[in-house]
Amino acid sequence: PDLDAGVAWYGLPPLEYLDPAKIKAPIQAHWATQDAFFALEHVEELEAKLKTGGVDVEFHRYLAHHAFANETAVGPDRITRTQFDPVWAQLAWDRTLTFFGRTLWRRS
Structure with missing residues (x-):
C-alpha cells in the first residue's frame, strides 16, 4: 500500500497468494517469451488476474530467454537456460524508466 509504482522483471508470484484488491500502485512487467523458468501461460494468468x-x-513480452537483461548471462559460464540480449534489455530499460517517469512524476 505504500508504493507509488512497481516494475517486475521475469519472476512470478504464486497466483493463489496474490490479492489484486490490495494493489493500488500501477505495475509494469517484463517477460521473456522463451523463459524456461516461468511459463508464458502463467504470465497470461497473472495479467488476467x-x-x-x-x-x-x-x-511487455520479449522474444528472449530468462535473464535477457542480465549482462552476466553470456558465455559458457552463464546459468543454463538464461541469455543476455542487449537489444531487448535496452528496450525494457527504456520502458521501465519511461514508466517511472510517467507514474512518479505526477505524484510529486
Whole structure:
C-alpha cells in the first residue's frame, strides 16, 4: 500500500497468494517469451488476474530467454537456460524508466 509504482522483471508470484484488491500502485512487467523458468501461460494468468482485479498493469513480452537483461548471462559460464540480449534489455530499460517517469512524476 505504500508504493507509488512497481516494475517486475521475469519472476512470478504464486497466483493463489496474490490479492489484486490490495494493489493500488500501477505495475509494469517484463517477460521473456522463451523463459524456461516461468511459463508464458502463467504470465497470461497473472495479467488476467490483475486486470480483472482492477490493477493498472502494463505487461511487455520479449522474444528472449530468462535473464535477457542480465549482462552476466553470456558465455559458457552463464546459468543454463538464461541469455543476455542487449537489444531487448535496452528496450525494457527504456520502458521501465519511461514508466517511472510517467507514474512518479505526477505524484510529486
